[in-house]
Amino acid sequence: MNGIVLYKSRYGASRQYADWIGGDLRLPVIAPERMDEKLLAACDFLLIGASVYNGELLLKDWLEENEHRLSNKKLFLFIVCAPTPDVGKHHQIILDNIPRSIWDVADIVFLPGRWILRDLSLTDSRTLEQKARTESDPVKRDALSQDNDAVKKKNIDGLLRTVRSFATPAE
Numbered sequence: 377m378n379g380i381v382l383y384k385s386r387y388g389a390s391r392q393y394a395d396w397i398g399g400d401l402r403l404p405v406i407a408p409e410r411m412d413e414k415l416l417a418a419c420d421f422l423l424i425g426a427s428v429y430n431g432e433l434l435l436k437d438w439l440e441e442n443e444h445r446l447s448n449k450k451l452f453l454f455i456v457c458a459p460t461p462d463v464g465k466h467h468q469i470i471l472d473n474i475p476r477s478i479w480d481v482a483d484i485v486f487l488p489g490r491w492i493l494r495d496l497s498l499t500d501s502r503t504l505e506q507k508a509r510t511e512s513d514p515v516k517r518d519a520l521s522q523d524n525d526a527v528k529k530k531n532i533d534g535l536l537r538t539v540r541s542f543a544t545p546a547e
């Protein structure tokens with residue numbers, strides 16, 4: 377079976393997960409700019425990963441544009457989010473970013489991400505500061521005010537098992 381790992385990342389957390397996944401499953405890892413119709417048509421399955429900023433998935437537009445090309449593929453989506461994921465918001469992220477027709481062909485997992493404050497653009501660091509100011513929970517407020525890195529290879533263990541059981545033919 378032909379598979380590919382497609383990712384979009386701003387500061388490298390989603391790219392790190394994509395590289396680990398591609399390395400372990402021996403699949404090519406590519407950014408959306410390098411994906412073309414021919415490559416997509418040749419895939420039986422795709423792992424698609426991207427991070428969330430202010431509720432929006434970085435690959436939201438790409439998924440909408442390519443929705444009709446994905447409905448006959450098996451998809452595994454990995455959504456990279458806050459280092460301490462807010463599970464209560466996951467359903468809304470799916471509703472807001474993933475076209476309905478994709479829900480039927482996709483396994484979706486959320487992976488904890490990271491932020492390193494000195495790496496952030498001015499806009500992004502101001503957004504985090506603003507979130508921290510309006511956060512009433514002191515633990516969450518502290519987490520927003522300092523570096524926070526939950527990107528670990530073991531986080532992809534379950535996803536790798538799921539993909540392997542799909543892509544490896546039964547004996």
Ligand SMILES: Cc1cc2nc3c(=O)[nH]c(=O)nc-3n(C[C@H](O)[C@H](O)[C@H](O)COP(=O)(O)O)c2cc1C
Nearest residue numbers: 385386387388389390427428430431457458489490
């Ligand atoms: C400005 C900013 C806004 C963010 N907004 C959200 C959000 O709405 N929901 C969420 O779960 N994570 C949010 N995050 C966390 C990112 O998804 C996380 O840092 C992720 O690891 C970034 O991955 P990347 O480096 O691949 O882009 C935000 C991070 C920043 C810096």
